[in-house]
Ligand SMILES: Cc1ncc(COP(=O)(O)O)c(C=O)c1O
């Protein structure tokens with residue numbers, strides 16, 4: 001399997017090189033040259049299989065000959081062994097024909113673990129085979145960082161540097177990152193927003209001298225290795241509700257568009273998905289784009305779902321590439337316009353293609369709190385604020401005749417203050433994290449200054 005850049009000017013790479021590259025050399029994102037196809041019979045055969053076995057069947061189609069079958073199987077088995085639910089990603093019925101796909105049973109209590117536990121092992125395998133070390137960077141609004149740090153801690157092949165926006169994560173999210181004291185882990189609290197952190201990471205990749213000197217690699221969802229692992233749970237969830245004989249829809253609380261893009265990929269691979277619903281918080285740039293056909297930045301506001309306080313939605317570029325008929329020139333023009341004038345208009349055929357697969361709506365702060373309270377009252381179930389955005393939107397947009405699966409992206413205990421304010425009861429952390437607030441922290445506060453960040457990394461990496 002080969003991978004091409006959404007901007008059309010970077011080398012075409014195999015799976016392992018695309019994973020190590022993270023961002024393409026032309027600033028674009030790697031996507032598979034063609035979508036592997038699964039027949040109805042192959043999809044039906046996933047029923048009753050163990051999660052790691054379905055993951056192997058799907059992921060191996062993208063890996064091709066780059067990694068041997070036995071090694072890949074053991075990477076995948078290792079990735080899902082730390083999950084504390086036997087199904088890895090179980091479904092829970094919230095109301096008739098509306099299901100929650102619980103993705104928070106991994107070590108850091110968010111859906112990021114599903115991909116990050118795979119990515120760290122696959123990178124470690126590729127680097128060890130090549131006798132190399134790499135410097136991993138990541139930008140986080142809270143969950144990617146903790147999942148990445150947990151997955152990469154203590155590994156000999158990598159040093160990891162995670163940038164989070166100072167004071168804009170929940171305290172639990174921050175502590176999950178800053179209390180990991182392994183020598184290869186570095187936390188940077190940047191004086192800025194998540195978008196500043198993400199811009200800084202992308203600028204490091206675009207500084208080719210720095211990128212090559214420190215052998216830079218990324219763990220945000222710009223890395224195809226994240227998306228490929230997230231495709232799997234769309235298949236397992238749909239199959240357990242009767243796919244491929246039955247069409248299902250998904251609602252996905254969305255920020256950087258990685259999670260819902262994985263759903264789109266599943267559809268392109270043959271999974272009969274009726275609708276993919278983008279649920280945004282008050283930072284509603286994606287919902288506005290679907291409505292107006294213009295991607296228009298308007299400033300980020302802090303919300304009770306901080307992991308979705310994002311305006312530069314990285315993976316939307318992958319969708320633009322697909323929806324424009326893989327027109328890399330058009331994508332480049334849109335991305336240049338975003339950089340220069342904070343917005344761009346989508347060509348008619350592109351927005352029409354997007355509207356054929358996706359719907360979108362926003363849940364504001366009051367509506368999100370109200371759905372946390374009502375689901376607790378009526379179902380005795382505690383939603384985290386990101387999942388609540390999804391549930392609120394799904395309740396409004398769903399077709400009662402089509403099963404709707406809302407992605408439950410985080411455990412409520414990651415956001416105790418917001419949940420308590422909404423429903424009056426504070427969710428508790430699981431036992432293995434119960435002493436989190438007593439653990440010592442280590443982090444470095446840096447100004448939003450690209451040179452300072454790059455110097456910090458260059459003087460600490462062991463590459
Ligand atoms: C808990 C949670 N829900 C939803 C999202 C949004 O996911 P994505 O950025 O893939 O759209 C994030 C962050 O990415 C998150 O941490």
Ligand SMILES: N[C@@H](CCOP(=O)(O)O)C(=O)O
Pocket residue numbers: 139140141142143144145219220221222255256258307308314
């Ligand atoms: N919400 C994310 C933001 C980064 O998203 P990613 O999926 O591109 O890594 C976070 O929790 O950090």
